[in-house]
Amino acid sequence: MDSRRGSRFVIDPKIRQVGFVPAGCESENPNASSAVAAIANVDVNPTSDSPSPVMIPPRLADPLPRAAPLPVPSPPPRKHTSVEIPLQGSYNPTDSVLGTSPPFSPASNGRYAGVPSSEGPDLSPSFVSRASSAMEGMSLREDHLGSPSASRFATVGEYAMFKQQQPQQPATAVTKVYASSLPQEPVQSFAPVGKEDSSKPLKERTTKAERRAKQEADREAKRIAKESAGAKVVEGEARASSNVVGKASRAQSQKKDSASEKRLSAVEKASEKEKKKEIPAPRMQFDDQSRVAKAKKRALIEQTETKHRVELFRHLPQFVYGAQLPSLEAKFFHDDAMHPHPAVYQVGLQYLTGDITGGNARCIAMLSAFKELIKDYCTPRERTLIRDLTARVNNNVSFLTTCRPLCISMGNAIRFLKTRIAKLQLTLSESDAKSLIIAEIDRFMQEKINYADNEITKLAVTKIKDGDVILTYGSSCVVETIILHAFSLGKKFRVVIVDSRPKLEGKGLLRRLLGRGISCTYSHINAVTYIIQEVNKVFLGASSILSNGTVYSRVGSASVAMVANAFHVPVMICCETYKFHERVQLDSICFNELDALVKIPGRKGLSELEGWSQSSHLKLLNLMYDVMPADYVSMIITELGMVPPTSVPVILREYRKDPIL
Amino acid sequence: MCYVTRTSALEYEDIEVGKARLIERGEQIGDISLKARKTIAMLGQDFIRDGSTILTHGFSRVVLSILKLAAANKKHFSVVCTEGRPDSTGLQMAKEMVAIGVPITLIIDSAVAYTMESVDMLLVGADGVVESGGIINMIGTYQAAMVARSMNKPVYVAAESYKFARMYPLDQKAMFPSSRQVDFHYPLPSAVQVEFSSRDYTPPQYLTLLFTDLGVFTPSAVSDELIQLYL
Numbered sequence: 077m078d079s080r081r082g083s084r085f086v087i088d089p090k091i092r093q094v095g096f097v098p099a100g101c102e103s104e105n106p107n108a109s110s111a112v113a114a115i116a117n118v119d120v121n122p123t124s125d126s127p128s129p130v131m132i133p134p135r136l137a138d139p140l141p142r143a144a145p146l147p148v149p150s151p152p153p154r155k156h157t158s159v160e161i162p163l164q165g166s167y168n169p170t171d172s173v174l175g176t177s178p179p180f181s182p183a184s185n186g187r188y189a190g191v192p193s194s195e196g197p198d199l200s201p202s203f204v205s206r207a208s209s210a211m212e213g214m215s216l217r218e219d220h221l222g223s224p225s226a227s228r229f230a231t232v233g234e235y236a237m238f239k240q241q242q243p244q245q246p247a248t249a250v251t252k253v254y255a256s257s258l259p260q261e262p263v264q265s266f267a268p269v270g271k272e273d274s275s276k277p278l279k280e281r282t283t284k285a286e287r288r289a290k291q292e293a294d295r296e297a298k299r300i301a302k303e304s305a306g307a308k309v310v311e312g313e314a315r316a317s318s319n320v321v322g323k324a325s326r327a328q329s330q331k332k333d334s335a336s337e338k339r340l341s342a343v344e345k346a347s348e349k350e351k352k353k354e355i356p357a358p359r360m361q362f363d364d365q366s367r368v369a370k371a372k373k374r375a376l377i378e379q380t381e382t383k384h385r386v387e388l389f390r391h392l393p394q395f396v397y398g399a400q401l402p403s404l405e406a407k408f409f410h411d412d413a414m415h416p417h418p419a420v421y422q423v424g425l426q427y428l429t430g431d432i433t434g435g436n437a438r439c440i441a442m443l444s445a446f447k448e449l450i451k452d453y454c455t456p457r458e459r460t461l462i463r464d465l466t467a468r469v470n471n472n473v474s475f476l477t478t479c480r481p482l483c484i485s486m487g488n489a490i491r492f493l494k495t496r497i498a499k500l501q502l503t504l505s506e507s508d509a510k511s512l513i514i515a516e517i518d519r520f521m522q523e524k525i526n527y528a529d530n531e532i533t534k535l536a537v538t539k540i541k542d543g544d545v546i547l548t549y550g551s552s553c554v555v556e557t558i559i560l561h562a563f564s565l566g567k568k569f570r571v572v573i574v575d576s577r578p579k580l581e582g583k584g585l586l587r588r589l590l591g592r593g594i595s596c597t598y599s600h601i602n603a604v605t606y607i608i609q610e611v612n613k614v615f616l617g618a619s620s621i622l623s624n625g626t627v628y629s630r631v632g633s634a635s636v637a638m639v640a641n642a643f644h645v646p647v648m649i650c651c652e653t654y655k656f657h658e659r660v661q662l663d664s665i666c667f668n669e670l671d672a673l674v675k676i677p678g679r680k681g682l683s684e685l686e687g688w689s690q691s692s693h694l695k696l697l698n699l700m701y702d703v704m705p706a707d708y709v710s711m712i713i714t715e716l717g718m719v720p721p722t723s724v725p726v727i728l729r730e731y732r733k734d735p736i737l
Numbered sequence: 738m739c740y741v742t743r744t745s746a747l748e749y750e751d752i753e754v755g756k757a758r759l760i761e762r763g764e765q766i767g768d769i770s771l772k773a774r775k776t777i778a779m780l781g782q783d784f785i786r787d788g789s790t791i792l793t794h795g796f797s798r799v800v801l802s803i804l805k806l807a808a809a810n811k812k813h814f815s816v817v818c819t820e821g822r823p824d825s826t827g828l829q830m831a832k833e834m835v836a837i838g839v840p841i842t843l844i845i846d847s848a849v850a851y852t853m854e855s856v857d858m859l860l861v862g863a864d865g866v867v868e869s870g871g872i873i874n875m876i877g878t879y880q881a882a883m884v885a886r887s888m889n890k891p892v893y894v895a896a897e898s899y900k901f902a903r904m905y906p907l908d909q910k911a912m913f914p915s916s917r918q919v920d921f922h923y924p925l926p927s928a929v930q931v932e933f934s935s936r937d938y939t940p941p942q943y944l945t946l947l948f949t950d951l952g953v954f955t956p957s958a959v960s961d962e963l964i965q966l967y968l
Binding site (some may be wrong): 539613646710711716717718719720722723726727730 | 868869870903905907908941957960961964965967968
């Protein structure tokens with residue numbers, strides 16, 4: 077467990093049980109005990125769904141506990157039974173900690189340093205203290221999800237209460253832990269249970285406790301204010317949201333978020349629907365508390381969260397498919413400034429339904445829609461074109477993001493567009509400026525996508541020889557162009573298409589290739605280890621290539637590449653340079669996209685998946701992307717030539733000076 | 738190649754002036770090559786320590802310049818050299834080593850794995866360095882590099898920067914064929930096929946470092962240099 081990682085207070089709609097390190101560990105940390113060793117307990121709801129325990133071992137170096145996170149909407153009344161909780165993480169079912177409804181934010185940043193209540197609604201997780209080794213094991217895996225320290229939270233709560241009671245003796249209530257945010261309920265007793273533990277490093281604890289107590293006092297005040305205003309907050313947010321959006325978007329655009337993940341977070345009405353979970357806007361860095369909070373403020377849309385979410389991917393949003401549209405209409409169309417341009421609206425709907433898929437297609441559709449937008453744009457009075465157009469673009473991008481998260485290539489394109497707009501000379505007339513931007517967009521599409529594809533095709537066909545067997549996965553437009561071009565050059569080869577559920581994108585490619593007369597073999601990904609033995613070369617597309625040579629592409633391509641590597645079959649990734657990104661990603665979990673679960677069709681005759689959403693024990697995971705390490709890649713074919721995966725940062729570096737990129 | 742293509746001489750209208758420029762360029766390349774070898778020798782001889790044994794494959798002037806400079810700097814080392822069939826250039830290397838007073842052992846090509854445990858490094862030249870960071874060199878280099886890698890011996894390549902090429906071979910057959918007649922000293926029946934290639938491609942994962950006149954590179958840096966040179 078990395079103590080520096082944020083604690084994510086993810087609250088399950090029902091009960092969330094968070095375990096913590098058993099007694100043995102606690103006794104090692106007398107310091108920790110002072111703060112709050114034990115963990116608050118919640119009422120164990122007998123009807124809770126399967127608890128997904130999140131391991132939270134108490135911290136060694138006790139961090140400064142921050143204020144107990146409060147959900148923004150006022151939670152249902154909490155029961156506070158103050159109890160003395162033995163230090164050794166014992167299980168105390170009688171304690172109730174946080175209210176059970178928890179809108180919470182997977183407060184990505186539960187870092188010690190940073191979960192200030194002032195920054196936004198952290199959520200108070202309800203935890204159950206439980207000593208279980210199983211949880212401990214789990215914690216190692218889920219540390220980025222679960223709150224690394226329920227103890228911290230508890231500490232906060234404890235100190236909060238503690239502060240009220242005995243501000244002068246912060247050291248004594250060592251063992252008490254409970255997370256209660258409502259100050260008005262008195263804490264009965266703080267009899268330190270683990271007195272023997274507390275006696276030892278009394279001095280240190282005092283100092284720390286004093287500091288903590290001071291902080292708690294501040295936070296307490298804020299929390300109280302928040303609690304009372306909680307009910308009003310939701311409405312206020314809704315009202316303010318439309319005003320805030322413009323500003324926030326602008327602020328956001330200045331943030332240089334290169335991937336342009338402008339997601340809007342869902343604002344939960346906890347009082348109404350206890351099943352909904354508040355989520356932070358999916359940002360590039362999910363553990364950044366400030367971003368989470370900012371995104372929350374910008375929340376425009378209420379989206380229904382699916383009920384049962386896989387633990388490991390809780391930081392990624394997953395919404396109930398189809399529920400987005402009504403919300404979209406409500407929020408986006410009653411405000412003129414936020415109203416998306418009809419072309420953009422159309423493109424957004426096409427994304428939503430999956431009519432347009434694939435990085436290049438989506439990017440081109442988006443840029444074409446933006447061209448329409450700019451054509452129809454008129455600078456309103458009293459506004460400058462640059463700022464207003466940027467704001468307009470931001471709004472439209474937000475709309476597109478709510479339909480479907482942006483892919484990295486789109487992010488780069490948007491960044492390019494905004495840079496271009498920002499660089500417009502102020503002396504230009506409106507029509508000149510508009511035609512200039514439109515010309516720039518055309519040039520981008522022409523150079524970065526069309527021309528690049530041509531170059532890649534030309535280079536790639538030199539690698540295809542007579543007698544080759546080429547394997548491809550899913551359906552990449554570049555790979556399709558390469559195959560068709562090689563075929564038109566008269567090369568004799570055959571193609572193996574590997575496909576996978578639920579999207580079965582390979583079928584479309586198969587149909588198109590067969591229509592041209594290319595001999596194809598079609599296989600499911602389960603058989604890739606079998607079919608790879610007859611294959612010479614593998615050509616794959618990519619959604620993006622990251623700075624360490626890692627390829628971010630459709631889920632399943634990493635497996636194909638790994639198998640190819642094991643069989644010493646060269647893997648060629650065909651990717652335009654505008655899709656390169658300076659981010660680095662080590663695994664497929666920290667950043668991904670979860671596709672709508674409703675899109676998973678069952679097979680005829682097999683009905684095990686029917687009614688899956690009712691089952692509380694079944695959780696579906698529908699990933700869109702995965703990450704392929706550079707070791708599996710033999711070469712990357714770009715319009716600049718064929719380069720090894722280690723040269724991606726070189727290209728980024730060399731072409732950063734080029735304003736196009 | 739860049740020295741030729743990047744000259745502005747080709748833009749001259751007067752053919753005589755153009756010709757003179759090209760000739761001048763050609764001589765320049767000869768000078769550059771010589772200077773490059775000196776730089777490489779200086780960089781490379783740092784890697785030769787007293788008491789080390791160096792395995793080399795065939796004959797390479799660049800490798801020779803490294804070894805000469807190391808010997809001149811009074812380092813005590815010994816060299817094991819493969820015969821290098823079909824060229825038998827290893828014999829030439831042996832002669833040169835005797836001339837500079839370095840103890841030399843000559844082995845047949847098949848004995849590379851046998852001697853690898855007693856050498857400290859493999860040092861070869863290159864006919865070409867490709868974009869992936871691999872090298873094209875005399876046939877036999879690939880297997881020597883593979884054996885060295887499997888026994889954790891470093892593989893050093895000495896090559897001038899003008900040998901960098903924008904090729905990216907995927908396998909051995911991807912290169913232009915260059916063949917050399919092999920004399921087996923035995924009358925073969927005509928039905929026997931003989932493999933004639935005289936060059937092979939060593940992928941970058943078997944190479945440790947490349948000594949070039951632009952510096953000492955890892956194989957990944959070759960592509961970096963190429964991108965800067967050509968783009």
